[in-house]
Amino acid sequence: MRPTVDPPRLEFRPAKQHTLFRAFAQCRGNLERDSTIMAPALTSFRQNMASFTAEISGFVSRALFLGRLTDPSRNRGTAEAVKLDGSHTRYDLLQDSGRAVMRHCEGNGKRGFGLNGIQGASAVRLRSSWAIGALIFAVNLLNAQIVADTTGIPAVQAVRIANSIRIDGALDEEVWRRALILDRFVQREPNEGQRSSERTEVRVLYDEHNLYIGFRCWDSEPGRIVANEMRRDIDLLNNDCVEIYLDTFHDHRSAFFFSTNPLGAQRDGIIAANVSDEEQNWDWNGVWDNASVVDSAGWTAEIAIPFQTLRFHDARDLTWGVNFARFVPRKREEVYWSPIAREFGWWGKFRIDAYGHLTGLQGLKQPGDLELKPFVLSGVQRDFEAGRPYERQLGIGMDAKYHLTPNLTADISVNTDFAQVEADQEQTNLTRFELFFPEKRDFFLEGAAIFRFGERFFNPLTSASVLFFSRRIGLSEDNTLIPLLGGIKITGKEGSYSVGLLNMTADRTSYTNDDDELVIVPRTNFSVVRLRKDVFGNSTIGLIGLDKSSLDDGAYNRNIGFDATLYLNPNTQVNGFLAKTFSPDTRGEDAAGYVDLYYNDDFWTLLASHNTIQDNFNPEMGFFPRTGIRRTQVNFGISPRPRFLDLRQVALFDDFSYITNQKNELEARYNYVGWYALFQDGSYWLVLLNSNYENLDEEFEIHDDVNIQPGAYRFTNVYSEYQTDKSRPLSGLLRLRHGNFYDGSLRGYGIGANMKLGARFTLNLQYERNDVKLSAGEFSTNIVATRLLYTFSPRLFAKAYVQWNSDDQAITANFLVNFIHTPGSDLFLVYNEEIGTSARSLRTNNRTILLKFNYLFHL
DSSP, X not given: OOXXXXXXXXXXXXTTSOOSBOBOOOOOSOTTTOHHHHHHHHHHHHHHOSSOOOOOOSOOSOOBOOOOBSBGGGTBOOOEEEOTTSOEEEOXXXXXXXXXXXXXXXXXXXXXXXXXXXXXXXXXXXXSSOOOOOOOOOHHHHOOOEEEOTTOOEEEEOEXXXXXXXXXXXXXXXXXXXXXXXXXXXXXXXXXXXXXXXXXXXXXXXOSSEEEEEEEEEOSOGGGOOOOOOSTTOOOTTSSEEEEEEETTOSSSEEEEEEEOTTOOOEEEEEETTOOGGGSBTTOOOOOEEEEEEETTEEEEEEEEETTTSOOOOOSEEEEEEEEEEEETTTTEEEESSOOOGGGOTTGGGOGGGOEEEEXXXXXXXXXSEEEEEEEEEEEEEETTTXXXXXXXXXXXXEEEEEEETTEEEEEEESOOOTTOOOOOOOOOOSSSOOOOOOOOHHHHTTGGGGOOBOSOOOTTSOOOBSOOGGGSSBOTTOOBXXXXXXXXXXXXXXXXXXXXXXXXXXXXXXXXXXXXEEEEOOEXXXXXXEEEEETTTEEEEEEEEEEEETTTOOEEEEEEEEEEEEEETTEEEEEEEEEEEBTTBXXXXXXXXXXXXXXXXXXXXXXXEEEEOTTOOOTXXXXXXXXXXXXXXXXXXXXXXXXXXXXXXXXXXXXXXXXXTTOOEEEEEEEEEEEEEETTSOEEEEEEEEEEEEESSXXXXXXXXXXXXXXXXXXXXXXXXXXXXXXXXXXXXEEEEEEETTEEEEEEEEEEEEEETTTEEEEEEEEEEEEEETTEEEEEEEEEEEEEEEEETTEEEEEEEEEETTTTXXXXXXXXXXXXXXXXXXXXXXXXXXXXXXXXXXXXXXXXXXEEXXXXXX
């Protein structure tokens, strides 16, 4: 259910219609001159009437309504409005869903009356025979109105202006006063359904080229505003920040996302309905302008979003879905203009069908269809291990974006380059399966949601299996870069069909791996075709096809699949897929299937799933670390909100997995029992009790010269993690792991510290260690990571990322300077170095220095 926050519906109707009451109205004094009479009433009107429907006939300017009942027993009377020109017009006031409590206002020796509060009620009740009130409707002053349909979802009409606005964060232009103030924000956290504790005002304007949104974030303690992030695309939820959601196709399926904080940082993305934060496309980078100002009353944000950045239907009069949000980290307060109920679950803010409506957008022109971003790259590279001299690197290339339709986009890349991409975070592998590393390259990240095919939900200590894993393109199995000649990607939606096409060619190359073996990689073409259809509201069914073909020797690997996501109700869904692979050297036993039932709300979580992956299932473009299995998983949890120990919410859960081979012989059994305690200040404490059973049919090397022998192993260990409030200048993380491990023991710990020195400098330190004792031997692993970030402005930052992994016996250093010289265009300076630590002295293995410049053209 939505929170009970829907305001009443007020209508003005002709006097001949029957109403609940009639009142005699009259107006004394010149309201045009006497602004002090209007101001209190208008302010109160805006504060308390966040949603109403007004139908007005016969007057075109301001008027003050004053009334009393002539027949109290029947709640009836006569109503009359006095307009500014002195004429009188008769009206009936129908108040069919609310109760009004009125406040007396004074000003300049004259009397006026303002609305003090309106709360939902089933009928009108008047406290006395006099129903004293004031409803001020400023058509010429506001040129916008808030309206609501009978569902209670709010809507706002944008105001069109003739000239553009200078974006400086001040909101001091006269045109901002023409926009109606949206200020009825409702809490989702910590007190669901209550009004926001800090007043927030939003105004919406537009002109021929831009949508303008202004935020006034009042703050009772402006000295405690948290603002310490300026870098683009950084997560801002640990800062004071505001968010904008725009469902420009109004199909409740996807929305553009924009966010900023008091320092003017930018974060944007394209979100999909009803999926988790990790599945959203946060790597989309739109071109938009913004500025923020902090003052003695709080802070303001002024945002201009070019229509060229957005995509929308061709229509004379558009209606978009919209929502606005504000976060106050010191209170852990999360408020929305269109309320988001807790019962929507953890990711309720992605319930796009719960957003409000933005109306009044008329005469918008579709943006240009073509964007070109050429780049030039120059630098040097040296392989010290091979004894080679410095090699000059010089390259040019092009990234292009062509809008085939308003919602279907083709991305083209020539001489694809990812020099600016940050290095992977080091991991320790204490399993016999491949580790998962996330994709970081922009070309593959943008629009990635359409290509997702695989498990929707999985154990928190494992990785989901997916049929398409884009890191298989341009990266070898040991993460060596393979040059990409270029490719094309088409993503978008036409009607109820979502479409994804990808074709990329990797060049032939060779390299020496960690075992000093020469690896020859043939020129290879990668293709993906994805089609998904909307059915039954938010449900979907889809198809996918993948092809990996060598252009040198004719080898291939192909996959096909069918999947579906069916919503039984807003909190319950069924997901599943069937897939099959084709390779020249395998026939039969090459299919996989998966199905789950998932329920989630603010209190309950239930997941039941089963998948089977046959022995010869071989998706070379996917990520399936384990094949030849059948797995059944059940996860059950509750998340109460206790009122003690400063707790906000506690999740208690049990996750059980049972894995067999294709002959139904038990291979593994995992049971994770634990709790996740979220405190009011944003800190959390996670505890897991892990009970494991492993039946190994062959030995595996867990570390150099340490092999675990075949056999059955039962072992139990405990994992605990505590994270302090990330919004503070100094925050910390502590991880502990202790217990049995196969036929021995495992003791591990990790510590982390994040220091924010003002708004510009951030230092992050992490250390992780595992001590393993087994019958076959003992070993320790160590990972040290240091990340430094200095932000000169939202458009210029420098960062360094230095890591040491004792398993790899190497220090990797990645330095990057990024200057956004114009919106959408960058200058990168990159310095990468790897230093070997196996010898008694440090030795440089390789070094790269690059300068890359690109520029975005809109045609």
